[in-house]
Amino acid sequence: MLTIKRFNTLSKELLAALVDLYQEAYRDDPTYAYRERKRIKSYLKWLLRHARGGFFVAFEKEKPVGFLALEEMAPAPEIHEIVVLPEFKGQHLAEKLMAEALSYLQAKGYSRVALWVGEHNLRAQRFYEKFGFKKIGKDGIWIRMEKNLQEKDLTSSHKTAKASSTSEREMVSSGV
Ligand SMILES: CC(C)(COP(=O)(O)OP(=O)(O)OC[C@H]1O[C@@H](n2cnc3c(N)ncnc32)[C@H](O)[C@@H]1OP(=O)(O)O)[C@@H](O)C(=O)NCCC(=O)NCCS
Secondary structure, rough: OOOEEEEOOHHHHHHHHHHHHHHOOOOOOOOOOOOHHHHHHHHHHHHHHHOOEEEEEEEEOOOOEEEEEEOOOOOOEEEEEEEEEEHHOOOOOHHHHHHHHHHHHOOOOEEEEEEEEEEEOHHHHHHHHOOEEEEEEOOOEEEEEEEEEOOOOOOOOHHHHHHHHHOOOOOEEEEE
């Protein structure tokens, strides 16, 4: 069973498991990823600090299989990272994480959300486009994408992902 939980702190064990997860997720194309374990660990800690509750981890049984980190910032909240294990790509897991994050931001009243994605990371770009993210700019190797959270015509995959994620997972706030 898939469970998505929100975290404010990470145990040493979970942090180590997320470093493994990150390395696995970027295994096939590490172009835009950190490679050293130590660097990844400090990146994850940075994400957690900035997320202030917007750090979502998906578990299959007890095993972490994906995570998403966002930051509530001006002028628009930002999705800093989303990764899933290679064997969970194309399995709607990333869609469920994204649907959870978008609902979280919508419930807080935000009207848009933005992110940066590598110019050659076409799979991730396709993934974001499915959720209605649009390319709005470019800075070097990074493409800026933004999504209007108020639009009514959300993609069908967003609706599907949200519907199934609601029945398949429980939301747990760590309350730490
Ligand atoms: C980005 C990521 C979270 C998306 O999750 P996913 O499960 O792979 O997403 P999807 O399966 O919905 O794929 C998105 C789109 O990529 C395309 N795609 C599918 N298989 C693909 C493949 N083998 N190669 C390239 N593109 C592919 C499809 O167009 C798909 O859209 P569709 O469902 O309409 O056909 C995941 O691929 C991942 O963890 N990637 C590594 C980390 C990363 O790059 N994170 C993004 C940082 S900005």
